[in-house]
Amino acid sequence: STVRNSESLQHGDGDLTFALDVIRPFLAECFEEKGIPERSRIVACFAVAGPVHRNRAQLTNIGGDHTPDVGAPERTLVIDGSVIESASRSHLAKVVKCRIVNDFVGQGYGALDLNLDTECRQLVGGSKDKMDPLGPKVCVGAGTGLGECYLTISSLNPEAGYECYPSEGGHVEFSPRSELEVELLQYLMKKFQQNHRVSVERVVSGKGLANVYEFLAHKFPKRVDKVIHAEFLKADDMQGAVVGKNAGIKGSLMEQAMALMVGTYGSEAGSAALKWIPTGGIYITGGLTPKNIQYIEGEDSPFLKAFFDKGRVSPLLDSIPVFAVMNEDIGLRGARVCAMREFKSLCC
Numbered sequence: 001s002t003v004r005n006s007e008s009l010q011h012g013d014g015d016l017t018f019a020l021d022v023i024r025p026f027l028a029e030c031f032e033e034k035g036i037p038e039r040s041r042i043v044a045c046f047a048v049a050g051p052v053h054r055n056r057a058q059l060t061n062i063g064g065d066h067t068p069d070v071g072a073p074e075r076t077l078v079i080d081g082s083v084i085e086s087a088s089r090s091h092l093a094k095v096v097k098c099r100i101v102n103d104f105v106g107q108g109y110g111a112l113d114l115n116l117d118t119e120c121r122q123l124v125g126g127s128k129d130k131m132d133p134l135g136p137k138v139c140v141g142a143g144t145g146l147g148e149c150y151l152t153i154s155s156l157n158p159e160a161g162y163e164c165y166p167s168e169g170g171h172v173e174f175s176p177r178s179e180l181e182v183e184l185l186q187y188l189m190k191k192f193q194q195n196h197r198v199s200v201e202r203v204v205s206g207k208g209l210a211n212v213y214e215f216l217a218h219k220f221p222k223r224v225d226k227v228i229h230a231e232f233l234k235a236d237d238m239q240g241a242v243v244g245k246n247a248g249i250k251g252s253l254m255e256q257a258m259a260l261m262v263g264t265y266g267s268e269a270g271s272a273a274l275k276w277i278p279t280g281g282i283y284i285t286g287g288l289t290p291k292n293i294q295y296i297e298g299e300d301s302p303f304l305k306a307f308f309d310k311g312r313v314s315p316l317l318d319s320i321p322v323f324a325v326m327n328e329d330i331g332l333r334g335a336r337v338c339a340m341r342e343f344k345s346l347c348c
Contacts (some may be wrong), residue, residue, distance in 0.1 A: 018079045019087050027091035043346065045099045045339040047106025047331050048079050049145075052166065055081035057098050097342050101166075101335070104147030108139050108164035109337040110330030111151070111283045120283070120323040123297055123304060127281065127321035134158060135190045135279030140269045141286025141325075146170030146201040146208070150276050152218050164334075169272060174200040177267060177306070181260070187215045204265045206240035206288065213243045213257040244291065262295040265301035270310055273320050281321040290326045295325060 023044075030036055050057040059077045065076045079311060081098040099195075101109075114120055116128055137151040148169030152285035156214040174197075176182040189236040202208055213232065217224050225246075265288075273282050284303075289296060296303040307322070308314055 004246075005344050006034065016083060016087065018077060019084050019092055020089070023084065023095070024090060024092055025320040031091060040094060042095045043097045043100060043339050043343045044083075044084070044095055044343075045106075045335040046079060046336075046340075046341065047101050047103045051102045051168070052100050052102050055098075057100050057102070079225060090315070092204060099338055099342050101164075101338055102149070103331055104139065104141070104149045105164045105166050106331040106334035106338070107141055107147060107285050108137070108149040108151050108334060109162075110332070111137060111139055111281075111285070111325070112162055113333045113337055114283075114325065114327070114330065116323065119327045120325055121293065121297055121298070123284070123324050124320070127323060130178030130319060130321045131281055132279035135281075137162065138272050138276045138278040138282045139285050140169075140272050140282065141289065142204045142206075142208075142265055143253040143287035144206055146204045146268070147286065148272055149279070151280070153280075169268075170204075171199045172203045172268075173197045174203050174264070175267070177263070177309075181264075183219065184212065184215050184260070187218065200264065200268050203261060204268060207237070208240070209243050209257060209261045209288075212241035212261050213239075213253060215262075216253045216257055225249075225252065228254065244288075247292075247295075258292065258295055262292065263302040263306040266296075266301075266306035268306040268310070269303075269322075270317060273307070273317055274310060274313060277316070280318060281309045281323055283323050283325050285325040285330060287328050290328065293324060293326070307319050 027042070031038070048057045050059045050061060057079050059079065079100055081100045084092070084095055084098040087093065087095070116122075122128065134153055138148070138149075140146075140148050146169075148167045149164055150166045150167060153162045154160060162330050174185060174188070176185050184203070185198060188202050189195070189210070192198060192202065202211055210232075217229060228242065228246050232239050235242045243254045243257050246252065246254040249255060269282065269284060272278075284296065295301055298304065308317055310317060
């Protein structure tokens, strides 16, 4: 079953809501359609959009204590691994272990499951050969939002593999790199009623692309394509998609919006590379990456030009392997990696 927002959740059982409205019908369907033996026991992992503390998460974009955008739901949804493990209703009783991880931690673990030859593109030549098998790894990915995470491995116990750690790096300040971007910052501060700063996610994401176009349309009204702009205004949460599909129109505001967004994307990825020095590789993930790869790969692309534009420390980035991930399922695969690790720990 599909749960798109908090209005789809029916039960008022507090922390059991997710278990009853999402997990229970899913398991019932699996056992019925897949013929899974009733004696089976389940190890689960859920990669969710929100900070995780003590195996418990409050979803960022379904209620919560954040400041919602206009029209955002106000209801809080909590996912608690211990509550799910202790649930006794129907197939929920078969869950013996449940791990909750941040959704972008799931992407990080999913990066460990990638085939670099068939599922990635080397944005910098020779990236595979540069990889340090004990070096840190970083994921930066734009989609609905902007996520970041990092992975490390112990040089004393490399057999244990990489561990992934969450980050809220997508919510650091948007740092303008031109006079036009300074104006964009001022526009977004006014739009989101912020006195001092705006998150880089407000620029680098699907909604961010829409924000950038909206700003450009406000600044350059004579360049607005009325037909496309009318479609944009009617598109609700798909406004970024309208901009993206029309970004190939030369000289258009959509093309300019895409270049600005992707340049900021590359700049933030370069900043992440400076912070973590990921000699094991930096992976550019998220749904916007494969959809807009033509603006990301190539040494003259807006992305890579901004990635390497780091002043006197720019040469440091020459040693960093950089990959664009062309698959969008690595978050799901990362949850599987985590679940398999939990399974193996139970079996040993």
